[in-house]
Amino acid sequence: MAYKDEQLSEEKVFKDPVHRYVHVRDRVIWDLIAAPEFQRLRRIKQLGTTNLTFHGAEHSRFNHSLGVYEIVRRIINNFQDRPHWNKDERLLCLCAALLHDLGHGPFSHSFEKVFKLDHEYFTQQIVLGDTKINEILERVDKGFAQKVADVIAKTYEDKLVVSLISSQIDADRMDYLQRDAYFTGVSYGHFDMERILRVMRPIEDQVVIKSTGMHAVEDYIMSRYQMYWQVYFHPVTRSAEVILTKILHRAKHLYETEDFTFKLQPTHFVSFFKGEVNLADYLKLDEMVVHYYFQLWQEEDDEILRDLCERFMNRRLFKYVEFNPNLQMNEWMELYKLFQEAEIDPEYYLVVDSSSDLPYDFYRPGEEEERLPIHLLMPDGSLKELSRHSDIVESISGKKRTDHKLYFPKDRLNELKDQALRARIMEILYGQGEKVDVE
Known part of the structure; x- marks a missing residue:
């Protein structure tokens, strides 16, 4: 029997808190899960620093990747005998679903911003x-690894296959919304996934939804909207991300400073600091390794690095106020000078952070990122774009919401001996927004 058709002697299952069970029968999938590059995902949290806000958010990219695979497996089972579905794409869909997040690094997006990396690029790498993952995929068929990479990169010729893991209603989003809601303990991310799976239908280039399932899709979109603003963009989580980002910037700066020597050479970071990251170095760096360095850097000679690491490790986060730099540039410039006068380096201790989200969008041809809209399959066989049929979705469609916060160490301000200086800083900060405490 060919490797791509080989089945396990009996079905294997992973007990899962979201989907109850993740079912594996294909030898290829079982081997991919066992590969060291996939096992590495156990050591990378799905939600980065969110566990400092919602203490239950300790789940990993490994959990999520299995969940996306399971949802795609169920979708394919439902598509088996339907027109437009190519049964030969089954294993490709399962592999792409399982491996779609393979290239995420520690603390994911925060880490990428500092070192100008792209997790999708490393997923393809x-x-x-030269990895165990590639060896397994090439055993399926010569060129099969390239097909998997193309699906993940959204360049594969069969757009229906791509849409299963990358669209405005895909297996990736359906898993992370439910999984993140479960582990953070919030109620926002829950929706009737079973209903959505039942009303999904394949057409030539995308998955559409039977019109009778519209309300389940509305619930899904509103769940996504709430999760972004209540969980993903939570200001306390962003405070931790700000400190994390500043630690990495400071460590990179010190590495480039000729007269500074780390007590322990930051071996795992060197190629990142130099901008010469290779795949082997990338795979060696996970969140356990990063935490190890942060723990040691609490005893470094540099005061800023030492302080930021101690804050991150012990959750002494920055406070924040509402602050729009586009409208308050004069206040920003004055604060910058006042922090310098107070000998609190504004490069590391006065940070504007902005978050924005577009919960649903209709088709906008020619845009940099074209979002394929969700289509409803009407009883007469025609397709209707969701926001034109749903008042709820229409009300938020195409509306981008942006939120700005200014982060700073209030404890350092409270310690200032120059009362006039402290009073002016506080007047600017709390004169612009309601006082908010980090809890």
Whole structure:
């Protein structure tokens, strides 16, 4: 029997808190899960620093990747005998679903911003490079690894396959919304996924939804909207991300400073500091390693690095106020000078952070990121774009919401001996927004 058709002697299952069970029968999938590059995802949290806000958010990219695979497996089972579905794409869909997040690094997006990295690029490097993952995929068929990489990169010729893991209603989003809601303990991310799976239908280039399932999709979109603003963009989580980002910037700066020597050479970071990251170095760096360095850097000679690491490790986060730099540039410039006068380096201790989200969008041809809209399959066989049929979705469609916060160490301000200086800083900060405490 060919490797791509080989089945396990009996079905394996992973007990899962969201989907109850994750079912594996294909030898290829079982082997991919066992590969070291996939096992690495156990050491990378799905939600980065969110566990400092919602203490239950300790789940990993490994959990999520299995969940996306399971949802795609169920979708494919429902598509088996339907027109437009190519049964030959089954294993490709399962592999792409399982491996779609393979290239995420520690603390994911915060880490990427500092070192100008792209997890999708590294996902393709792992799939196509000298890895166990690549070895397994190439055993399926010569060129199969490239197909998997193309699906994940959204360039694969069969757009229906791509839409299963990358669209405005895909297996990726359906898993992370439910999984993140479960582990954070909030109620926002729950929706009737079973109903959505039942009313999904394949057409030539995308998945559409039977019109009778519209209300379940409305619930899904509103769940996503609430999760972004109540969980993903939570200001306390963003405070931790700000400190994390500043630690990495400071460590990079010190590495480039000729007269500074780390007590322990930051070996795992060197290629990142130099901007010469190779795949081997990338795979060695996970959140356990990062935490190890942060723990040691609490005893470094540099006061800023030492303080920021101690704050991150012990959750002494920055406070925040509402602050729009586009409208308050004069206040920003004055604060910057006042922090310098107070000998609190504004490069590391006065940070504007902005978050924005577009919960649902209709088709906008020619835009940099074209979002394929969700289509409803009407009783007469025609397709109707969701926001034109749903008042709820229409009300938020195409509306981008942005939130700005200014982060700073209030404890340092409270310690200022110059009362006039402290009073002016506080007047600017709390004169612009309601006082908010970090809890």
